[in-house]
Amino acid sequence: xxxxxxxxxxxxxxxxxxRVFTLAEASRLASDGKAKAVADLGELRPQxxxxxxxxxxxxxxxxxxVFAMVGFQIAxxxxxxxxxxxxxxxxxVGR
Numbered sequence: 001x002x003x004x005x006x007x008x009x010x011x012x013x014x015x016x017x018x019r020v021f022t023l024a025e026a027s028r029l030a031s032d033g034k035a036k037a038v039a040d041l042g043e044l045r046p047q048x049x050x051x052x053x054x055x056x057x058x059x060x061x062x063x064x065x066v067f068a069m070v071g072f073q074i075a076x077x078x079x080x081x082x083x084x085x086x087x088x089x090x091x092x093v094g095r
Contacts, residue, residue, distance in 0.1 A: 018042025
């Protein structure tokens with residue numbers, strides 16, 4: 001999800017600001033060590049500076065190299081999020 005995708009979602013449901021993140025935003029917040037549960041991400045959102053968090057390009061219609069690059073970016077961003085989900089347990093997922 002790009003920032004444009006996130007913003008489009010928030011236009012439809014602005015009350016969900018604390019629950020809608022790009023993968024890069026969630027990864028940044030999860031990796032800084034301050035989030036102890038998935039629910040903490042929303043409280044930590046003010047720490048994000050959108051200028052220094054890159055979007056992941058949408059690979060639709062691109063060649064295999066672009067898909068591979070996007071896959072690498074996603075694989076790099078997932079570990080802190082997965083760790084946070086594991087540490088949070090099922091109680092925080094889906095709130």
